[in-house]
Amino acid sequence: MERRLLGQTGLQVPVVGMGTWKTFDVRGKAAIKSASAVVDTALTIGAAFFDSSPMYGQAEHVLGEVLRGRRNKVLIATKVWARTASEGQAQVERALAFFDHTIDLYQIHNLVLWQEHLAMLERLRDARQVLAIGATHYDSSFFGELQRVMRTGRITAIQIPYNPLQREVEHEILPVAADLGLGVVVMRPFAEGDLLRHIPSKADLAPLLPFGVTTWGQALLKWILSDPRCHVTIPATSHADRMAENAAAGDPPWFGPEERALVARLAER
DSSP states (O other): OEEEEETTTTEEEESBOEEOTTTTOOOSHHHHHHHHHHHHHHHHHTOOEEEOOGGGTTHHHHHHHHTTTOGGGSEEEEEEOOSSHHHHHHHHHHHHHHTTTOEEEEEEGGGTTHHHHHHHHHHHHHTTSEEEEEEEOOOGGGHHHHHHHHTTTOOSEEEEEOBTTBOGGGTTHHHHHHHHTOEEEEEOTTGGGGGGSSOOOHHHHGGGGGGTOOSHHHHHHHHHHTSTTOOEEOOBOSOHHHHHHHHHTTSSOOOOHHHHHHHHHHHTO
């Protein structure tokens, strides 16, 4: 299933995509072959939205390598993360070379030097090398600054953490994003693994079976995507079968309030 992430561009995204932090920061033929298998599966099932960053080591380079010859089949979201304008320009030039000189969503990572980087990305958007611009932050203490950027009218998407243990965005960020018509990319759907340390039993998950949920990971992803203000979530994985499992959570029916409350209770155990 797809949702419109960026109304101004008409960009449609699968509701479950894939992050590349740690999982694509790899070296060696065997590791790159494994990354390629994950991408193969993602493309087969339509989960063709990939998020990366220069902060993730080799991830951009590896993603570009395994997408060689099929860049037109995917949507690439990456980031600029630099303390100077010149460093940011160098990062952008490398990323454009990795991804056939077009980035679908270019994000300012953690709002670092956002005024300068935003102006640069706007020039690239005008040149059609960047299709849309976004901003990210993982720390709720920076959400006030993120709102300031959101209200400039100069970005079309944000990336934020959201899961049953991290719900700060429900107070202001998601409502503002909805009011402004901004796309929302959800990072950290599993709370960096904390939510996978204790897996609920099959009996606990049984009420979710009518929603196509058979695993705890799917329950967490569907919990996020059942909020219509969230457009795509990007769990990272290095296993092709897990990629397929995650993507299955992107199909309706969606949870109602009772099912979301159940998942939240299970997450807090």
